[in-house]
Amino acid sequence: MPVTELAWIPSGAPGPIQSALIEACREGIEAQNGWVAKHASSTLPLGPPAVRGAAMYQQREDRSIGLLTAHWDSPAQHKECIASQENMQAMKEIAAHSVAADIQFCHIEGVWMFPVERLEAGLFLSILRISVAEGKREQVEKIWNGGAKGLLRDAAGGHEHTAGWRIEREKGKEDQDEFVVVGVWADEGALSRFAQGNPAWDEAWKSVALEIDFKTYGRIY
Structure with a gap:
């Protein structure tokens, strides 16, 4: 069942998202892209992160909040990626620049919500x-x-x-x-x-x- 990941990440510093957190999230997206190429090429599209709906946004109402998006073939596939060495290393950097305890994420069932054109x-x-x-x-x-x-x-x-x-x-x-x-x-x-x-x-x-x-x-x- 295809799903869309939505993950809200609050910055660890006051004010708008700091460049260090943006860079850590960028590296995390690229790390997951590498995992997909190695382990999920039969179910997810290959290429730049955008082809699998992966991106980072900044909330306009509270500019300290970042939003990560991505498409997965299933929640189980995403869970497998989360447990990978590549992702765990990237998450250490994200945690260092965010309020890790307040990170929230969920999956939306049955749909990929971030096509490239969007x-x-x-x-x-x-x-x-x-x-x-x-x-x-x-x-x-x-x-x-x-x-x-x-x-x-x-x-x-x-x-x-x-x-x-x-x-x-x-x-x-x-x-x-x-x-x-x-x-x-x-x-x-x-x-x-x-x-x-x-x-x-x-x-x-x-x-x-x-x-x-x-x-x-x-x-x-």
Whole structure:
């Protein structure tokens, strides 16, 4: 089952992400790329990191937060890479420049959310995380496919957004499911207007959403 990795890494120094952390994450991405070439070439594309959805973003609301993305054939494959010598060495460097205890990551099931054209678009990225009670997946997907997807596409200037379910439940929210929506925006103005509130979007989700988290990002590697 294909999955998308999302990993949030807080900088260990105050203020925007330091160059040392960016470099450590870059080396980590390259180390994983090397592992893929050796051990996963039959299931993942080879080439520069972007061909497997691997990139680093900086959150715009809190510029001390980095986001790493990547595509994997399964959570088990990612776990195997994490345990590799190459990755463990890279993680030591990342830990040295981050708040390691606060690093969070998850997988989104059944979808690769960062195709090359999305990574290379040079546009702002948004991640919507919609928390719902257990047993609401069918209702959520009906809302998404029944109008919310098109509403978001139109607000984003024609850019399609991709959605999927989070596999690992967030600590403290073990009784909730999370629907994650990723996409890019045509311009900063459109993104800012949506972030300030969209009545049609809010109306679509009010019957099912327990919480909607909306964050925006700019790519830095």
